[in-house]
Amino acid sequence: SQQGEEDPQALSIQEGENATMNCSYKTSINNLQWYRQNSGRGLVHLILIRSNEREKHSGRLRVTLDTSKKSSSLLITASRAADTASYFCATDQGGYALNFGKGTSLLVTP
């Protein structure tokens, strides 16, 4: 069954604003990953955070992980129209395939 659950399901912001989406999961993990999907296309890996890490940055992306709360957040700073996409968290419990959440749909308007 799906491990991660993203929140909110949909988010609409204006260019230049920050976008924050959250992911909660149920069981212990080795790492948590975030993926982006442009409409109808394949998913693209954005960033991975290991279970012993608390925060990670990649360009305009900032990911946090709180294993005590079994939650993660993805922050996109200074959003652009090109950031419009669906964002999925995926958990790796070790040795098996990833478990994907249902995604957050982000709309960035000019």
Next chain:
Amino acid sequence: DADVTQTPRNRITKTGKRIMLECSQTKGHDRMYWYRQDPGLGLRLIYYSFDVKDINKGEISDGYSVSRQAQAKFSLSLESAIPNQTALYFCATSDSIAGRYNEQFFGPGTRLTVL
């Protein structure tokens, strides 16, 4: 990702027909996966293969079968398609050897419609 290709990209078929979706990769990865995506349900794992001789059922394998013909090829079959198998299907790969923490690389997807 151009390194993971899927054929066909779109397919419309009728109930009861046998359908095969193919996936090829040039990334040299050992692990391959098949997912389906339905609106509002995210991605669900159908089958996965950790090497040519290791194939495992995922969350929703009923009605599907797979074949790992070579390390680079992993095909998904619907023996007798039904309308609720209408979905977007993705193939993905990952590399267990390089220690990449199971980062997955996705193909462009196959949109399958069963009438």
